Structures are given as structure tokens and as C-alpha cells.
Amino acid sequence: MLPLLLKYFPELSPERQARFERFGEVFAAWNAQVNLVSRKDIEHLAERHVLHALGIAKVIAFKPGTRIVDVGTGGGLPLLPLAILYPECTFHGIDGIGKKVRAVQEMIVELGLENVTAEQVRSEDHRSKYDFV
DSSP states (O other), rough: HHHHHHHHOOOOOOOHHHHHHOOOOOOHHHHHHHOOOOOTTTIIIIIIIIIHHHHHGGGGOOOOOOOOEEOOOTTTTTTTHHHHTTTTEEEEEEEEOHHHHEEEEEEEETTOOOEEEEOOOOGGOOOOOOOOO
16 A cells, blocks of 8 residues: 555655554454445555545645544545544544444554544534534
8 A cells, every 4th residue: 555655645754654554454454344345445445545535635735733524434534544644633533324433433543543533423413513524
């Protein structure tokens, strides 16, 4: 995964590089249990999912302290890759499917991410305010 990410994000710090490598491992393990993305698609996680999730970073650079919500986060895409890329921002993922939210919560712990949370809630019942949705 890393060579492809570095092609588009050569400025990634060693810590972020390590987190993205670990993300690939952790996501694949959880995908085998919960089916977060198509099992056939897991071989293309970097180009079809992680780079796609990070595409917004080529259009906008979130300022430190920005609060972002991922509505319908599912398996944590784009939530987790963005949280790795922007550790100075706060991310919150919401989804109505409990097993996927629990997988995302476990991945957050396994990746040691402190700037991201995930919650099982319907979007129409969620009342917090964010800078970006």
C-alpha cells in the first residue's frame, strides 16, 4: 500500500506511513470477519478505497481543530484514512449498522488513533455540529 500512497502523498511522515501500513493489515483482518468491502476488492484496498478516501486532501487541506463527520461510515472509509492523514483534526463516524461500527471502533483502538470516534446512530437522530460533513 505504501508505495502507491507515497506516489500521491510524498510528504507523509514516518509515523503516518507506519499507520497506513498497519491500517491495511487491520482492515484486511476485520474485512475477513465483517465484510467491510467486497472480499474480491480487498486486494485493491489502496487504490480503490484508501486513495479514493484521501482524494479530498488534494482539493482541501483541513486546518488544525477542524471537526469532520462521516455520515454512513460503514467500514470506516473515508473516516480512518482521513484521521490518519489529519491527526490534528477531529473525526466522527456515524452509521446505523452496529457490526460495522464496532469493527471501526476496534480498528481505532488497534491503530492507536486518538482523533476519531465512531457511533451507531441514525443520521437524523445525530445532533452534533461539524465544520464538514
